[in-house]
Amino acid sequence: xxxxxxxxxxxxxxxxxxxxxxxxxxxxxxxxxxxxxxxxxxxxxxxxxxxxxxxxxxxxxxxxxxxxxxxxxxxxxxxxxxxxxxxxxxxxxxxxxxxxxxxxxxxxxxxxxxxxxx
Amino acid sequence: xxxxxxxxxxxxxxxxxxxxxxxxxxxxxxxxxxxxxxxxxxxxxxxxxxxxxxxxxxxxxxxxxxxxxxxxxxxxxxxxxxxxxxxxxxxxxxxxxxxxxxxxxxx
Numbered sequence: 018x019x020x021x022x023x024x025x026x027x028x029x030x031x032x033x034x035x036x037x038x039x040x041x042x043x044x045x046x047x048x049x050x051x052x053x054x055x056x057x058x059x060x061x062x063x064x065x066x067x068x069x070x071x072x073x074x075x076x077x078x079x080x081x082x083x084x085x086x087x088x089x090x091x092x093x094x095x096x097x098x099x100x101x102x103x104x105x106x107x108x109x110x111x112x113x114x115x116x117x118x119x120x121x122x123x124x125x126x127x128x129x130x131x132x133x134x135x
Numbered sequence: 136x137x138x139x140x141x142x143x144x145x146x147x148x149x150x151x152x153x154x155x156x157x158x159x160x161x162x163x164x165x166x167x168x169x170x171x172x173x174x175x176x177x178x179x180x181x182x183x184x185x186x187x188x189x190x191x192x193x194x195x196x197x198x199x200x201x202x203x204x205x206x207x208x209x210x211x212x213x214x215x216x217x218x219x220x221x222x223x224x225x226x227x228x229x230x231x232x233x234x235x236x237x238x239x240x241x242x
Binding site: 054061062063064067076078112114117118119120121122123125126127128 | 167169171173175180181182183185186187192222224226228231232233234235236
């Protein structure tokens, strides 16, 4: 069974950093684009960043202003989101998902909660 | 990135049909046959329900159907059941945004 499991969320102070991890199993991770999506409390889904199969292409939502970095390790079947200079507005549940491009996001993790607060 | 517009709420009684719209532009919804829809129950991860406008992944009931006309895509849920009560989001090729979401209530 295809599965994604996120980890690394928690409480962090404004200006701090956090690194999220997403471990994949049950599908060919190295042949998959991967995307991070977040959801602030009580709000809708927001596309955050994606990364190509080999890591050579990375895209980010404009509003991040260069504070987040997506990366992957195909040997570890994992994708990461390094989050720096965190703000209260980054408080959200962060989901990783397999990005099938034209065919949608077909596998989702359970999410990990990031809370940015003094 | 451009926004996709969904109605904030929709409702129907058990057994009825309800349609949720997703309006974009000719640069996204109208320009590609690659609209997907997601169902999200409270506290859960989203689930892919429709891709490429009208295709259903394995395991999704055929009560869920998708269509598109011009710059507007639609998700129709037929034979409403209590478990269909959830939030629904659309997205499209040509944009890296989701619609604002529609809360479907089964009366």
